[in-house]
Amino acid sequence: LRDLKxxxxxxxxxxxLSGQIDRHHxxxxxxxxxxxxxxxxxxxxxxxxxxxxDASSSMGGNTExxxxxxxxxxxxxxxxxxxxxxxxxxxxxxxxxxSGRGFxxxxxxxxxxxxxxxxxxxxxxxxxxxIHFTDGDSNDGFTTTQASKIIQKKFPRVxxxxxxxxxxxYNRNTDGLxxxxxxxxxxxxxxxxxxxxxxxxPWVRGGG
Numbered sequence: 001l002r003d004l005k006x007x008x009x010x011x012x013x014x015x016x017l018s019g020q021i022d023r024h025h026x027x028x029x030x031x032x033x034x035x036x037x038x039x040x041x042x043x044x045x046x047x048x049x050x051x052x053x054d055a056s057s058s059m060g061g062n063t064e065x066x067x068x069x070x071x072x073x074x075x076x077x078x079x080x081x082x083x084x085x086x087x088x089x090x091x092x093x094x095x096x097x098x099s100g101r102g103f104x105x106x107x108x109x110x111x112x113x114x115x116x117x118x119x120x121x122x123x124x125x126x127x128x129x130x131i132h133f134t135d136g137d138s139n140d141g142f143t144t145t146q147a148s149k150i151i152q153k154k155f156p157r158v159x160x161x162x163x164x165x166x167x168x169x170y171n172r173n174t175d176g177l178x179x180x181x182x183x184x185x186x187x188x189x190x191x192x193x194x195x196x197x198x199x200x201x202p203w204v205r206g207g208g
């Protein structure tokens with residue numbers, strides 16, 4: 001995400017009467033105006049992004065995920081970063097990690113109440129895109145699929161990008177997902193920043 005701030009929301013206009021020389025069309029000099037280009041910032045949509053991150057015990061070796069989410073919050077205004085786990089029995093805890101320009105250190109502990117955390121996040125942010133990451137199945141309460149169906153009915157403006165770190169055998173596991181959910185399966189933590197960048201493109205007018 002290092003270069004995201006400089007590229008997100010920009011578009012290049014070609015064939016301008018003046019502007020920067022476009023190397024791709026330099027051979028056209030003296031023939032037509034395509035030799036010039038201009039860059040401009042496209043207006044953003046009103047939608048904001050929430051990163052909801054698994055902070056259960058199994059995430060101890062995957063903390064690079066948290067750094068990527070924090071980097072996204074730095075470059076995309078209004079991004080919220082939340083973590084969740086179940087440190088005690090029947091107690092889903094969702095913690096806000098963003099505070100102005102600073103971030104709290106995410107502590108991993110307990111179980112994985114993914115479905116409950118998704119519903120709680122949708123209740124708090126009923127018109128946002130939720131990028132959810134987990135490295136395993138929900139092991140208490142609703143599954144992510146069950147929660148997504150509830151969210152679709154109660155909060156129809158919420159969109160969910162459900163990112164799961166799984167073996168390749170799960171890559172096509174989208175059975176039963178409602179239309180408000182896009183599931184992305186990755187095998188390595190290093191794939192997560194690219195997933196974030198692709199996920200937020202729909203919220204920038206005209207694409208990324």
